[in-house]
Amino acid sequence: MDKSEVINLRSGVSTVGIIGAGTMGIGIAQVAATAGCEVFLFDTDQEQTEKSIRGLRATFEKLVSKSKITESEADEIMERIRPVVSLKDFSDADLIIEAIVENRDVKKKIFSELEDYVSEKCIISSNTSSISITSLSADLKNPERFIGIHFFNPAPLMPLVEIIPGLLTRGGLAEEIYALMKDWKKVPVIAKDIPGFIVNRIARPFYGEALRIVEENIAKSEQVDDAMKTLGNFRMGPFELMDLIGIDVNFSVTKTVYADYFFDPKYKPSLLQQRMSEAKLHGRKTGRGFYSYAENAEKPTPEKDEKLYEQIFMRIISMLINEAVEAKRLGLANDADIELAIQKGVNYPKGLLAWGEQIGFDKISETLQQLYDEYQEERYRQSPLMRKLIKN
Numbered sequence: 001m002d003k004s005e006v007i008n009l010r011s012g013v014s015t016v017g018i019i020g021a022g023t024m025g026i027g028i029a030q031v032a033a034t035a036g037c038e039v040f041l042f043d044t045d046q047e048q049t050e051k052s053i054r055g056l057r058a059t060f061e062k063l064v065s066k067s068k069i070t071e072s073e074a075d076e077i078m079e080r081i082r083p084v085v086s087l088k089d090f091s092d093a094d095l096i097i098e099a100i101v102e103n104r105d106v107k108k109k110i111f112s113e114l115e116d117y118v119s120e121k122c123i124i125s126s127n128t129s130s131i132s133i134t135s136l137s138a139d140l141k142n143p144e145r146f147i148g149i150h151f152f153n154p155a156p157l158m159p160l161v162e163i164i165p166g167l168l169t170r171g172g173l174a175e176e177i178y179a180l181m182k183d184w185k186k187v188p189v190i191a192k193d194i195p196g197f198i199v200n201r202i203a204r205p206f207y208g209e210a211l212r213i214v215e216e217n218i219a220k221s222e223q224v225d226d227a228m229k230t231l232g233n234f235r236m237g238p239f240e241l242m243d244l245i246g247i248d249v250n251f252s253v254t255k256t257v258y259a260d261y262f263f264d265p266k267y268k269p270s271l272l273q274q275r276m277s278e279a280k281l282h283g284r285k286t287g288r289g290f291y292s293y294a295e296n297a298e299k300p301t302p303e304k305d306e307k308l309y310e311q312i313f314m315r316i317i318s319m320l321i322n323e324a325v326e327a328k329r330l331g332l333a334n335d336a337d338i339e340l341a342i343q344k345g346v347n348y349p350k351g352l353l354a355w356g357e358q359i360g361f362d363k364i365s366e367t368l369q370q371l372y373d374e375y376q377e378e379r380y381r382q383s384p385l386m387r388k389l390i391k392n
């Protein structure tokens with residue numbers, strides 16, 4: 001019995017259609033094909049599909065040269081990924097994962113077209129980072145088969161997958177996808193259909209507060225990155241991470257979360273990010289974002305400043321811990337999943353609730369109160385649970 005038959009028996013999914021061959025689409029294709037599935041990959045921009053497939057081949061060549069995988073394994077995986085030129089080619093798919101531009105209307109249009117081509121039993125999903133799953137499914141003929149399956153970047157390396165049933169998703173589908181993601185060697189969590197789900201809601205200040213610090217000339221982007229890496233042990237600083245995610249994608253997510261929370265100032269987007277997005281300085285994928293990725297480009301050396309670094313770190317970490325505490329209060333996920341999601345989805349070195357305990361919720365509360373007093377802004381309001389967590 002070959003691998004795909006095993007998958008077929010366990011979860012009923014052996015053929016996966018992926019729409020969008022950008023950063024996420026090709027990464028998800030790699031994950032699904034590595035798990036033994038046949039993958040059809042579609043993008044309106046055929047050159048992009050070819051470029052992504054070439055990139056994946058180059059990645060495998062590196063992995064083979066480092067003996068992380070054998071040449072024949074790599075060949076088998078590559079053979080399972082087939083570029084297609086039309087949505088009509090998805091007629092045999094058991095599962096569709098959409099990973100196109102983060103725009104509600106564009107996504108909705110493609111889903112309604114798709115319904116005409118896929119089989120009745122085909123599950124349709126979106127990898128959206130922030131758009132309500134319920135809203136994406138609302139106009140479908142069969143919204144019950146629609147669900148959010150949210151991978152993290154880079155999809156082959158980040159273990160977390162958030163599974164988001166919408167209000168119209170049929171009961172039991174989330175659990176089926178949960179089992180499938182385990183088969184795909186992922187760490188799944190089931191999340192509520194709220195803006196940003198678990199990770200992208202809790203992690204918003206990592207970007208938003210960092211952007212504000214730079215916008216207000218408090219520090220340079222390389223200093224913010226350095227402060228978070230040296231004092232917080234983050235693998236990447238906020239600006240490095242935004243360059244990896246894609247500034248356009250990160251900006252769209254922030255705008256959606258902000259609008260969908262009825263313009264809560266906690267999630268207010270940044271003008272600096274808007275300008276970067278307008279200029280198409282999207283980060284690594286376009287060769288320039290907050291940093292340059294041109295050949296021989298040198299990263300600016302941050303000017304170290306102990307006091308400033310402490311201020312940057314405490315401001316960003318306090319905002320993040322406040323979000324985790326609020327997520328706990330609202331029951332957006334259980335404590336274990338809040339901690340797991342942030343470590344397995346965006347690689348934070350510790351769970352934020354544990355981090356709050358370690359720094360002391362009193363210190364976090366004090367930092368937020370100072371920001372609140374200084375700015376007189378609701379953005380810095382504390383979760384009502386924060387004070388209850390402070391030990392006497």
Ligand SMILES: NC(=O)c1ccc[n+]([C@@H]2O[C@H](COP(=O)([O-])OP(=O)(O)OC[C@H]3O[C@@H](n4cnc5c(N)ncnc54)[C@H](O)[C@@H]3O)[C@@H](O)[C@H]2O)c1
Nearest residue numbers: 020022023024043044045048099100101102128129153245
């Ligand atoms: N980049 C991340 O870190 C990240 C992480 C998790 C989820 N996501 C989500 O995944 C989705 C894709 O993000 P990405 O970073 O891969 O974007 P990307 O810009 O790298 O790729 C998007 C691809 O979709 C294609 N496309 C656009 N409209 C299309 C259409 N109508 N039909 C077919 N293809 C179309 C584009 O040609 C492009 O190749 C977004 O919803 C994003 O929010 C992104």
